[in-house]
Amino acid sequence: MSKIKSVADLKMRRDKLRSASETLINATEPDSAIQVKVSMATCGIASGAKTVMEFFMEQLDRRNVVAVVTQTGCMGYCYAEPTIEVKLPGQEPVVFGFVDLKRADQIIEKYIKTGELVDGIIPVNYQTIDLKE
Amino acid sequence: MSKYSMHLLVCGGTGCHAAESDAIVCNLRDELEAKGLLDSVQVILTGCFGFCEKGPIVKVMPDNTFYVQVKPEDAQTIVEEHVIKGRKVNRLLYKDPLTKEAVSDSKHMVFYKKQMRIALRNCGFINPENIDEYIARDGYQALGKVLTEMSPEETIKLVKDSGQRGRGGGGFSTGLKWELARKNVSDEKYVVCNADEGDPGAFMDRSVLEGDPHSVLEAMAICGYSIGASDGLIYIRAEYPLAIERLKIAIGQAREYGLLGDNIFGTGFSFDITLRYGAGAFVCGEETALIHSMEGLRGEPTVKPPFPAESGYRNKPTNVNNVETFASIPAIILKGARWYSSIGTEKSKGTKVFALAGKINNVGLIEVPMGTTLREVIFEIGGGIRNVKKFKGVQTGGPSGGCLTEKHLDTPIDFDNLIAAGSMMGSGAMIVLDEDDCMVSMAKFFLEFTVEESCGKCAPCRIGNKRLHELLGQICEGKGSLADLDRLKNMSLVIKDTSLCGLGQTSPNPVLSMMDNFREEYVAHVTHKKCPAGQCKSLMEYIINLDNCVGCTACARVCPVNAITGERKEVHLINSATCIKCGACMEKCKFDAIYIS
Structure with a gap:
């Protein structure tokens, strides 16, 4: 990747990244892909998040579901690790806690494939600031 | 895509009394089945909404209706009115405590504004190993702004005006610290990030570094520009391998993009960051000890002054800030001093990250505006005490802090209120205690930690804490007397007054505050030889x-x-x-x- 030479360059890069939703799953613009984020901080990994993430990558592929699986940091729900966030196109993201392989399987079969919710949803109870100028 | 057009989310958190939630789910499903709606409306049990005071809670999606204090017999009304006729059930809606008006959309509830994430803005949102995701979230824009639009003095003024105080514990003004480091003229200066998070129950800094390392790197560069430094050092304990790994990746990516290194954004400003590993000694969180450790010396504190701002790392002016302090800086720069200072209390601005641990349902990481009460943190966001036990106290500030009790529940949390209540902010660990915790054993537990972690340089801390620990041990074994309680207090005060650094000056705090707030429990141990909490084995x-x-x-x-x-x-x-x-x-x-x- 080439160096960022100026602030204008950085802004251009940011705007480009925001619209490039396929490679960049966190772009705030509406995007078409199904996104699965696995909370992979020390606490999550210790509770088995790595296995869960591998399961999603492998199984989504095997079950012909086009989705982007990425890791992220601590979501703050340490009591419910491993936690994941699933965002279906055009919908609010949903956070699931206590995700073992059995629940991961349910999430793929029910929520991701049919939009049917499964147990273990963690209601999000915070607001995050937006730095956008 | 979904065959369901509506979802009824029922809170199944422990706080909401699982039994009743189950009955609500059952009744809702029965009602829906009777009306032939089970195929289009789904009922689901969720985790804790963190609003246990008003539980049980039922949330209707997609219209975000938030019903509180729902009883199993309300199921029929919800189905008939809301699901079928599309009319919200007014009497079950949450009423705003100030306006007394029913709030129909949970997005407008004050409750959802209780947690506000500034330092944690990207944690759990971006991939920490991908700099592009950070850039897409306006990453490095603050650095760009200071380098091209602001002078170092203007930057310092902005940080000073924001009112931010150091998140590492002491609560010293960040802007003032930067100003002092700027004023000292030297050919070399250093920016140090203190990532030596060591008190029991604290994991805020680790989570920030693991979830959003670039925010710290960016802020360190901003600090470097402000004070006139081109070298940054992150002092991190080797016990945090994942945080170290992610920092390494982040530093590598930032260098590759030219966001660290020479001539950043073509402005002529150069700044680079290296990592220094600590061996996990609590005292190295103290800035002078930290600096000595980085120099390859023993991790022992020295008397201040001279402050690091005058003579720190390699005897050069050095500015040391904590991880969370740095993580908020880019947001402060981009959104302005006025915005930041509008959050929080009069003397403590902004938000604070807390790590909730102990006997609390929702163990986790939260970020709330300064001035939020303990009650809101523990009973609403934290979901209350585990296993329906009674709340007894909460230790804030780790082994340096004190224990707050029921009478402090409605005190707004900020730096000064916590000190007035006999505790301190510390780094933000909150260890919640319930009725089964013995306050003598707890004080002993924290002292065990300080005895272990005392560097041994000064006598009051090295010997005094050891004696305190012994006394507490005797009391737990039923060998204490009333005179021992006075001895505990006197010795604590002497240790506080005469110790060299913050470790010893604060280590007796748990003893003092627990004796203050739970005197009768200490008396029971020494006069009746009883442990009211039933924890001290020798007294059972x-x-x-x-x-x-x-x-x-x-x-x-x-x-x-x-x-x-x-x-x-x-x-x-x-x-x-x-x-x-x-x-x-x-x-x-x-x-x-x-x-x-």
């Missing part, structure tokens, strides 16, 4: 209930020290002098004949 006595004992001999056979005597089919007896209080007999007894006094 296992007794056989004469009415229940059938003389089966099971207890006598399992006793490892042969403390139980008695003939077959006759009442048995425990010799408390021999008994080691292992509890094996009680576990074995099938007739509930053994109890603890």
